[in-house]
Amino acid sequence: MVVASVDNLADERSKAQFDVGAMKIVWAGSKHVFDVTDRMARIVASDPEFRKDNRTTLGRKELFKNTLRKMAHVVKRANELRLTEEEASKLRFFVDEPGYLDLHWGMFVPAIKGQGTEEQQEKWLPLASRMEIIGCYAQTELGHGSNVQGLETTATFDPKTDEFIIHSPSLTSYKWWPGGLGKVSTHVVVYARLVSGGQEHGIYGFIVQLRSLDDHTPLPGIIIGDIGTKFGSGAYNTMDNGFVCFNRVRIPRNHMLMRFCQVTREGNVCLSDVPKQMVYGTMVYVRQTIVSDASWALSRAVCIAVRYSAIRRQFGSQDRGIETQVLDYKTQQSRLFPLLASAYAFRFVGEWLKWLYADVTERLQANDFSTLPEAHACTAGLKSLTTSVTADAIEECRKLCGGHGYLCSSGLPELFAVYVPACTYEGDNVVLLLQVARFLVKTVSRLAAGKKPVGTTTYMGNAEHLMQCKSSASSPEDWLKPSVVLEAFEARAFRLAVACARDISKFSTPEAGFAELSIDLVEAAIAHCEVIVVSRFIEKVQQDIPGDGVKEQLQILCFIYALHLIHKHSGEFLSTGCITPEQATLANEQLRTLYGQVRPNAVSLVDAFNYTDHYLGSALGRYDGNVYATLYAQALRDPLNDTVVPDGYEEFIRPVLKQTMRLSRL
Numbered sequence: 001m002v003v004a005s006v007d008n009l010a011d012e013r014s015k016a017q018f019d020v021g022a023m024k025i026v027w028a029g030s031k032h033v034f035d036v037t038d039r040m041a042r043i044v045a046s047d048p049e050f051r052k053d054n055r056t057t058l059g060r061k062e063l064f065k066n067t068l069r070k071m072a073h074v075v076k077r078a079n080e081l082r083l084t085e086e087e088a089s090k091l092r093f094f095v096d097e098p099g100y101l102d103l104h105w106g107m108f109v110p111a112i113k114g115q116g117t118e119e120q121q122e123k124w125l126p127l128a129s130r131m132e133i134i135g136c137y138a139q140t141e142l143g144h145g146s147n148v149q150g151l152e153t154t155a156t157f158d159p160k161t162d163e164f165i166i167h168s169p170s171l172t173s174y175k176w177w178p179g180g181l182g183k184v185s186t187h188v189v190v191y192a193r194l195v196s197g198g199q200e201h202g203i204y205g206f207i208v209q210l211r212s213l214d215d216h217t218p219l220p221g222i223i224i225g226d227i228g229t230k231f232g233s234g235a236y237n238t239m240d241n242g243f244v245c246f247n248r249v250r251i252p253r254n255h256m257l258m259r260f261c262q263v264t265r266e267g268n269v270c271l272s273d274v275p276k277q278m279v280y281g282t283m284v285y286v287r288q289t290i291v292s293d294a295s296w297a298l299s300r301a302v303c304i305a306v307r308y309s310a311i312r313r314q315f316g317s318q319d320r321g322i323e324t325q326v327l328d329y330k331t332q333q334s335r336l337f338p339l340l341a342s343a344y345a346f347r348f349v350g351e352w353l354k355w356l357y358a359d360v361t362e363r364l365q366a367n368d369f370s371t372l373p374e375a376h377a378c379t380a381g382l383k384s385l386t387t388s389v390t391a392d393a394i395e396e397c398r399k400l401c402g403g404h405g406y407l408c409s410s411g412l413p414e415l416f417a418v419y420v421p422a423c424t425y426e427g428d429n430v431v432l433l434l435q436v437a438r439f440l441v442k443t444v445s446r447l448a449a450g451k452k453p454v455g456t457t458t459y460m461g462n463a464e465h466l467m468q469c470k471s472s473a474s475s476p477e478d479w480l481k482p483s484v485v486l487e488a489f490e491a492r493a494f495r496l497a498v499a500c501a502r503d504i505s506k507f508s509t510p511e512a513g514f515a516e517l518s519i520d521l522v523e524a525a526i527a528h529c530e531v532i533v534v535s536r537f538i539e540k541v542q543q544d545i546p547g548d549g550v551k552e553q554l555q556i557l558c559f560i561y562a563l564h565l566i567h568k569h570s571g572e573f574l575s576t577g578c579i580t581p582e583q584a585t586l587a588n589e590q591l592r593t594l595y596g597q598v599r600p601n602a603v604s605l606v607d608a609f610n611y612t613d614h615y616l617g618s619a620l621g622r623y624d625g626n627v628y629a630t631l632y633a634q635a636l637r638d639p640l641n642d643t644v645v646p647d648g649y650e651e652f653i654r655p656v657l658k659q660t661m662r663l664s665r666l
């Protein structure tokens with residue numbers, strides 16, 4: 001009997017029809033980013049302090065302390081190696097474990113940068129940068145998360161003492177969920193209702209010290225702790241998501257972040273001339289980073305599933321000869337290759353979104369707020385789309401790996417457990433899609449008033465054509481024409497948005513219509529977000545891309561991405577009349593052909609992600625393909641195999657056996 005051998009992957013690599021080294025640069029974004037990423041990944045992989053293969057077997061306390069040790073080691077190595085911000089952030093990324101550093105650098109510091117005055121930044125940022133204080137971001141409460149305007153915590157100005165009194169008036173007002181809050185942070189940016197002169201003035205951020213800088217005990221008036229164990233083994237349990245109750249805690253007036261709203265010594269509230277949504281700026285920033293990160297999580301799962309599918313063999317042989325690699329089954333390809341294509345699609349849209357965010361930031365600094373609604377809609381919509389697809393894709397990759405995917409040593413259960421809350425944090429994905437829908441409905445009504453749409457809604461300016469056009473695809477090859485593909489996506493999205501706007505107008509109030517039609521609105525929002533991803537991918541593959549065969553592979557992936565969506569949402573494409581059933585069949589036919597073209601390149605396309613075995617953390621996804629020996633070695637290392645006869649034998653197995661023996665003698 002021939003068994004699968006590690007040579008499978010070498011064979012696969014020899015079939016590649018493109019320059020893998022050049023693809024690695026395209027994936028990274030540039031040679032510079034590739035070099036930094038590669039160097040940081042190797043530093044982490046070769047440092048035993050960053051070992052992570054025992055994570056799923058540790059109890060919560062041990063796990064958490066282990067993370068504290070790793071976070072301290074990150075800071076130590078970053079200082080010793082004099083890493084730049086870019087390098088330190090990559091190093092931390094490859095440690096691959098949620099920890100308080102993320103909230104400190106990813107939310108606390110950006111909140112102060114975005115919402116603090118220059119004076120406040122000068123005071124707090126050096127302390128935070130040197131990590132003399134550790135901060136987190138406390139917005140969500142036990143009773144309110146999505147509805148930020150519904151937060152209950154109050155910050156009441158006391159003109160007698162020139163202080164704010166931070167107070168949690170009810171159990172539901174306790175801050176609940178903030179990462180780093182439960183056990184580590186010394187400071188927090190708390191979001192609370194500003195009250196001055198007996199009047200409420202909206203939600204703002206306030207810097208509050210939580211714990212003593214001498215002995216880490218909570219300061220007077222503060223009740224604080226961890227919210228408890230979360231989903232999955234290891235996974236997000238490395239983080240101390242916490243709760244806090246403020247019992248009339250006093251802070252100096254200048255601890256309110258006052259860039260957009262100032263409270264004077266007398267308690268007068270002065271709003272600056274900027275949209276009030278600027279207070280939500282930190283969320284927009286983080287949503288944008290989440291989109292970039294989605295392609296990492298997705299590509300990691302896909303890398304494991306593709307390599308394992310090339311190693312795994314089932315059926316297909318007569319007389320017990322060599323069996324078929326499961327990667328050769330069309331059903332496996334039809335589940336896996338769209339995910340591979342999505343990883344590349346999300347990588348490129350993530351890069352584009354970074355650009356959009358940099359652009360809106362520059363404009364805001366110049367008091368140009370015109371692109372803020374679009375930036376909000378894009379970050380919210382793409383955060384929702386990419387995280388939902390990625391979470392589902394990780395689970396699909398687990399199934400694609402059969403039984404072994406269910407083992408923790410596959411790396412997939414923990415990856416899913418650690419990733420899936422991304423569908424909820426930084427805005428529940430449905431709530432965010434409804435924000436996109438609100439933006440689309442407004443765009444459609446502006447269109448009716450003769451206003452030209454801009455940015456990602458520019459395509460809607462072609463309204464008459466998009467409402468009437470019929471796809472010209474008459475052969476499978478026609479589905480390889482960017483204009484044919486784009487037209488179908490744009491027409492579907494536009495028609496769905498117009499139908500929503502039209503139907504809303506039939507209700508007594510727009511609010512009533514919006515609520516009743518929210519299911520359709522979510523679908524219209526997804527369709528619009530898919531226009532963005534597809535058009536960015538098409539734009540990318542139309543550029544000059546160096547490297548033998550690289551552009552051709554990306555073109556194949558781009559069309560797989562688009563055509564698999566046409567298949568997935570064929571109901572919408574058909575019901576809106578954008579394509580006919582015959583054209584849907586042609587698109588499917590083309591999709592099948594494209595799967596065949598990816599097949600010889602699949603392993604090399606995941607090699608292009610350049611992941612170390614440490615980062616992948618998977619017996620199934622190893623670079624050398626030595627799957628079975630690794631699975632066996634890891635099984636032997638399981639704590640349950642520490643002894644041959646298990647703990648509990650004398651107490652619980654022997655008596656049962658004895659009892660059974662007695663019974664059988666009767």
Ligand SMILES: CCCCCCCC/C=C\CCCCCCCCC/C=C/C(=O)SCCNC(=O)CCNC(=O)[C@H](O)C(C)(C)COP(=O)(O)OP(=O)(O)OC[C@H]1O[C@@H](n2cnc3c(N)ncnc32)[C@H](O)[C@@H]1OP(=O)(O)O
Binds near residue numbers: 146147438
């Ligand atoms: C040395 C060592 C070095 C180590 C280095 C380490 C480096 C690490 C660095 C980085 C790592 C980064 C990693 C980050 C990790 C993240 C971990 C996750 C942590 C999770 C955190 C959280 O979850 S924080 C809490 C998030 N909460 C939410 O997202 C709440 C969601 N709700 C909302 O956003 C709003 O309430 C909602 C938008 C839903 C509704 O708002 P509301 O005011 O009620 O609005 P509405 O009436 O619907 O709209 C009014 C108006 O405002 C517009 N609008 C809404 N939001 C925005 C916005 N954000 N920006 C702009 N405009 C907005 C909206 O469209 C409406 O407009 P109009 O229609 O009226 O025009």
Ligand SMILES: Cc1cc2nc3c(=O)[nH]c(=O)nc-3n(C[C@H](O)[C@H](O)[C@H](O)COP(=O)(O)OP(=O)(O)OC[C@H]3O[C@@H](n4cnc5c(N)ncnc54)[C@H](O)[C@@H]3O)c2cc1C
Binds near residue numbers: 138144177421
């Ligand atoms: C791992 C993790 C880390 C987190 N870290 C932080 C942190 O550091 N700081 C912080 O402040 N918060 C943090 N959060 C909290 C997070 O931001 C909130 O959980 C999130 O914003 C969702 O809010 P919610 O929990 O209130 O959900 P809810 O809004 O209660 O959602 C429950 C359900 O209701 C639906 N729903 C809600 N509103 C609507 C609507 N208008 N229309 C239709 N459906 C609706 C949702 O789709 C969902 O299905 C974290 C959460 C998690 C899971």
